[in-house]
Amino acid sequence: MRVCVIGTGYVGLVTGACLAYMGNEVVCVDNNEAKVELLRSGQCPIHEPGLPEILQQVLAQGLIAFTTDIGAGIHHGEVIFIAVGTPPLPDGRTDLRYVEAVARSLGRHLDSDYRIIVNKSTVPIGSGDWVRMVILDAMQAAANPHPPHFDIVSNPEFLREGSAVYDTFNPDRIVLGGNSAVALEKMQTLYQGIIDRTYGADKTLPPVPVVITDISSAEMIKYAANAFLAVKISFINEIANICDRVGADVQEVARGIGLDSRIGQKFLQAGVGWGGSCFGKDVAALIHTAADYGYTAEILQAAVKVNQQQRLLVIEKLQQSLKILKGKTIGLLGLTFKPHTDDMRDAPSLTIIEHLHRLGAKVKAYDPIVSQSGLRDGIAHVAVETDVERLADGCDALVLVTDWPQFQNLDYPTLATLMHQPLFIDGRNYLDRARLEAAGFKYIAIGR
Ligand SMILES: NC(=O)c1ccc[n+]([C@@H]2O[C@H](COP(=O)([O-])OP(=O)(O)OC[C@H]3O[C@@H](n4cnc5c(N)ncnc54)[C@H](O)[C@@H]3O)[C@@H](O)[C@H]2O)c1
Known part of the structure; x- marks a missing residue:
């Protein structure tokens, strides 16, 4: 399949490289010229185990190309991934300016061929419809002569930095949100090699579960997953602080509760708290979304507070x-x-x-x-x-x-x-x- 990935950060670059490794023809677009130059020369701009080797291979096979020309990328892709950053604004809301810029470019460059536009960036609930609106507005503003011929799919990403390639080929699930049967079918075809574990570490495992849902639920799944993990870490940190006072050992406690299959062992390591590009901003965004709808997300607020103290x-x-x-x-x-x-x-x-x-x-x-x-x-x-x-x-x-x-x-x-x-x-x-x-x-x- 011809794929375009816009944004070659931790998510976009890994997605593009892995889809090329699976035999797709991938064009990766980034507006950072230095990064595109580096990638063209076969160097990897981020530290991610396994990624340099895959990049070298797909570059040599001619299955991946890097460009700053977003129009060329859009014309190439039957499936176009938006994977640009969605950093937090100072008040914790999501800065959507990069997604908006890409949506405007799509409006200018889309032609009459059918396209699937996939939101892989983590975006606030409702952004799927908003992206569609921005594209349609931009088509009109640019006097784009072609009638709109695209569907939007939400395909949130769950990879972990540090094992991003492994996670891409061995996901716990693939989430696809949309209302077009054609688009959802085509996305499953694109991911078939991952779903049936052709590229997985253990090929005997049953197929990767695919969660097909509506766009808003797909967007919410991403936020809820990160929020749950952040709460889980803040929870064990709170237990650790009580352990410190009463003379218990949180590692023994974590082992003891983690063996309960309803709780599980993972994300029960007490320490200096969570961080990284996703947990903080995603939890803050969900708190803001809740507030926009008149709801106070008490547990999420407490998780953030515990984390601030823990650091x-x-x-x-x-x-x-x-x-x-x-x-x-x-x-x-x-x-x-x-x-x-x-x-x-x-x-x-x-x-x-x-x-x-x-x-x-x-x-x-x-x-x-x-x-x-x-x-x-x-x-x-x-x-x-x-x-x-x-x-x-x-x-x-x-x-x-x-x-x-x-x-x-x-x-x-x-x-x-x-x-x-x-x-x-x-x-x-x-x-x-x-x-x-x-x-x-x-x-x-x-x-x-
Ligand atoms: N990093 C993670 O572990 C992770 C995991 C899951 C989901 N996500 C989500 O994925 C999205 C991307 O995250 P990331 O960590 O890869 O971001 P990043 O900041 O590493 O990369 C974003 C890239 O987009 C490029 N870009 C920005 N505007 C552009 C434009 N108009 N045209 C072309 N390129 C443009 C930037 O130059 C940059 O290379 C975010 O929404 C994030 O929340 C990230």
């Missing part, structure tokens, strides 16, 4: 041990919002850095990706070190913020000797207390 918990723990933080040096292990990604959007590390800086502490950090990449956009008030020894040197405390697997195997006895005071705050409950204590650290975790 500052490590500061509280540092203060309990070190008392005054002014003039102290704190080393952060990890900056990205989770391991295996280079994404710093809404990372808990940024909040921790800002507060430590405000309290007069000197902040250093080491991150396996950020330290090597040299990318420091949006990271202020922190000295990014190139190795862990330089990080530990002279520190009054180390704080593990991101659970990168390589942090399991650091030479902790040496790091302890390099420090001014060997204090270790494990913000992810990731390391073994006995090992850290044997290395000479005072070890403090979350809810244990």
